[in-house]
Amino acid sequence: MKVHHAVAAALFWLPAATEAQSVQDDTVASGETAPPAALPAALTVSGSVAVVSDYRFRGVSQSDRQMAVQGGITVSHESGLYVGTWASNLAGWGTFGGANMELDLIGGYRAKLADNATLDVGLTWYVYPGGADKTDFAEPYVKLTGTAGPATLTAGVAYAPRQQAIGKWYNSGADAAAGLYDHPGDKDDNTYIWGDSALAIAGTPVTAKGHVGHSWGQDGLGPNATAVSPTGSYWDWSLGADVTYRNLTFNLSYVDTDISYRRAAYLRPSFSKGQDGTGTIAGGEVLASLTAAF
Numbered sequence: 630m631k632v633h634h635a636v637a638a639a640l641f642w643l644p645a646a647t648e649a650q651s652v653q654d655d656t657v658a659s660g661e662t663a664p665p666a667a668l669p670a671a672l673t674v675s676g677s678v679a680v681v682s683d684y685r686f687r688g689v690s691q692s693d694r695q696m697a698v699q700g701g702i703t704v705s706h707e708s709g710l711y712v713g714t715w716a717s718n719l720a721g722w723g724t725f726g727g728a729n730m731e732l733d734l735i736g737g738y739r740a741k742l743a744d745n746a747t748l749d750v751g752l753t754w755y756v757y758p759g760g761a762d763k764t765d766f767a768e769p770y771v772k773l774t775g776t777a778g779p780a781t782l783t784a785g786v787a788y789a790p791r792q793q794a795i796g797k798w799y800n801s802g803a804d805a806a807a808g809l810y811d812h813p814g815d816k817d818d819n820t821y822i823w824g825d826s827a828l829a830i831a832g833t834p835v836t837a838k839g840h841v842g843h844s845w846g847q848d849g850l851g852p853n854a855t856a857v858s859p860t861g862s863y864w865d866w867s868l869g870a871d872v873t874y875r876n877l878t879f880n881l882s883y884v885d886t887d888i889s890y891r892r893a894a895y896l897r898p899s900f901s902k903g904q905d906g907t908g909t910i911a912g913g914e915v916l917a918s919l920t921a922a923f
Contacts (some may be wrong), residue, residue: 676702679920684717687821687842687857688865688886690910691731693720694902701733709739711751719757725853728760737770745776753787763852766794768819779829786823789846791816795857797849802899802906805854819846819857827871836871838882854899859911863888869916878920885913 677700683690684697691697703713715733719725737751749772757764772785789795796815799805823842830837842865846858869882888911893900902908 671707673705673707674702675705675923676700677920677922679918681918682916683914684719685867685884685914685916687844688863688867688884688911689859689888690902690914691717691719694908694910694914695720703735705739709741710737711739712736725757725760725764725855728757728764730758732756732758747774748772749774761853763793764855766792766857779831781825781827783825784823785825787821789819789857791818793852795819795847795851797847798852799850799854799899800895802850802854802896802901805850805899811849813852817847819844821845821857834873836873837869838871838880839866839868841866850896850899856896856900859896859900860888860892863911867916876922878922880916880918880920882916883913884916886911 679699681697681699683694684692684699697717697719699715699717701713701715703711705711713735715735717731719729719731725731734754734756735751737749740748740750742748750770752767752769754767755765766789768787768789770785770787772783774781774783776782793814793816796812796817798810798812798815800811804811821842821844823840826839828837829835843862844858844865845862847856848858848861850856850859863886865884865886867882867884869880872879888909890909890912893909893911898904898906900910902910
C-alpha cells in the first residue's frame with residue numbers, strides 16, 4: 630500500500646515536472662536565467678502541524694495521556710483524487726510492539742454532489758514504523774459532508790476487513806503481559822461509524838464542534854496487546870470549540886467514551902496509563918490543541 634501511494638503521487642507530479650525541466654533546459658541553453666519550477670495548476674498542496682495535550686483516537690489515548698506533536702500534508706488534483714500522509718508520536722513507553730510513531734498513508738477521491746454536498750471515498754493505511762510485525766492495517770472509508778449556512782455536518786463509516794492486526798490474540802491483559810497467546814494468528818474486522826458537526830458563530834472567530842462515534846470489533850487485544858475496539862463495541866464523543874486567527878486554530882474539547890474502569894478491567898495492565906494497571910486511557914478529559922495550517 631505504501632508503494633501504491635508513492636506511485637500515485639509520482640504520477641501526479643511527473644508530467645508537470647517533465648514540462649518544467651524541458652522549459653528550464655531550453656532557457657539555460659539560450660543563456661537566460663532559468664525560472665523556478667512552479668506547482669502545476671491542477672494540483673494543490675495543503676497541510677498542518679499541531680501540538681495536542683493528548684492524542685485520542687476514537688476516544689482512546691494513544692500517547693498515554695501525554696502531549697503529542699502531529700502533522701500532515703495532502704496533495705489534491707482538480708479531478709478529485711488526492712494522496713496524503715499524517716503522523717503523530719505515541720506513548721513514550723512504547724506501544725504497538727515498540728513503535729513510538731503512527732504514520733497514516735491516505736488516498737482517495739472527492740466528488741462534489743451539489744454546491745453544498747461532497748462525497749469522499751478513500752483508504753487509510755495505519756503504519757507503525759519500528760513496531761512489531763502484524764501491527765499495520767488498512768481501513769477504507771466513506772464520508773458525506775453537507776453545509777447549510779454556517780453549519781457543516783459530516784457522516785462517515787470506516788470498515789477495516791479481517792486482518793491479524795485487529796484480531797483477538799489475547800483474551801485478557803494478564804495473558805498479554807505474560808506473553809501467552811490465546812488465539813495466535815487470529816483475524817478480525819472492525820466497523821466505525823461517526824458524525825461530526827460544526828457551527829460557525831457569526832461575527833466571531835469561534836466555531837462550536839461536536840462528534841459522536843461507535844466502534845464494533847475485537848473483544849480483547851491484538852498481536853501486540855493493542856486494539857481498535859478494545860471492549861468489542863463502545864461509544865466515543867466530544868464537544869468543544871475552535872478559535873481561529875489567520876492560519877492558527879486553538880481548540881478546547883471534552884472527550885470521553887463509555888468504556889468504564891470496571892468494564893476495561895480484564896484488559897489491564899495493557900489498557901492503562903503507563904501500563905501500570907491502575908490508570909485509564911479511555912476516561913473523560915479536557916483536551917487542548919494548537920494547529921497551524923498551510
